[in-house]
Amino acid sequence: AQSVTQLGSHVSVSEGALVLLRCNYSSSVPPYLFWYVQYPNQGLQLLLKYTSAATLVKGINGFEAEFKKSETSFHLTKPSAHMSDAAEYFCAVSYNQAGTALIFGKGTTLSVSS
């Protein structure tokens, strides 16, 4: 079955530090991969997506993710954390060519301290 695994339910960084949120997917076919962010009391918002074009994908708010087929990974990074980055981050995958369902990971809560 299609799935994504997010390693670490909670990640804490200091302001200005590197952010690394891990996501691994299970697949025997090329997936479509997404990162969504959820701020408190808000809906999920798309950060970035990989759809088989460039393996390094840039998203909003300075985030980027690299698709590594050999590692079945799609880790999310940001060089320098900001307080406003504190939120819950979800990795998601879709395999259906017609594409009507996203399968989400359990989410990683990012805390940023000053």
Added chain:
Amino acid sequence: EPEVTQTPSHQVTQMGQEVILRCVPISNHLYFYWYRQILGQKVEFLVSFYNNEISEKSEIFDDQFSVERPDGSNFTLKIRSTKLEDSAMYFCASSESSVNTGELFFGEGSRLTVL
């Protein structure tokens, strides 16, 4: 900026009661979805809807669930006889195109508490 709106934001109901959760998708979007998130667990796909019919549904979406687009603007999720395990945050989403190329826009969610 256009957004997906959901009502109610929080509903408390007794077990066995019917619940209807409402969503107003973004007006030019063609694909509609319901997801749910039980507290502390992952966001789970329930159903997708396109061209006035269900295009895909998960195992969770059993006969107790139904969706409807009654008037061309609203998109509703009905739970006929709620169970304790239906307590969750329910998210509506819409997209202009299929999820692989299009972005899903999510509402803020409706929290359902079943007592």
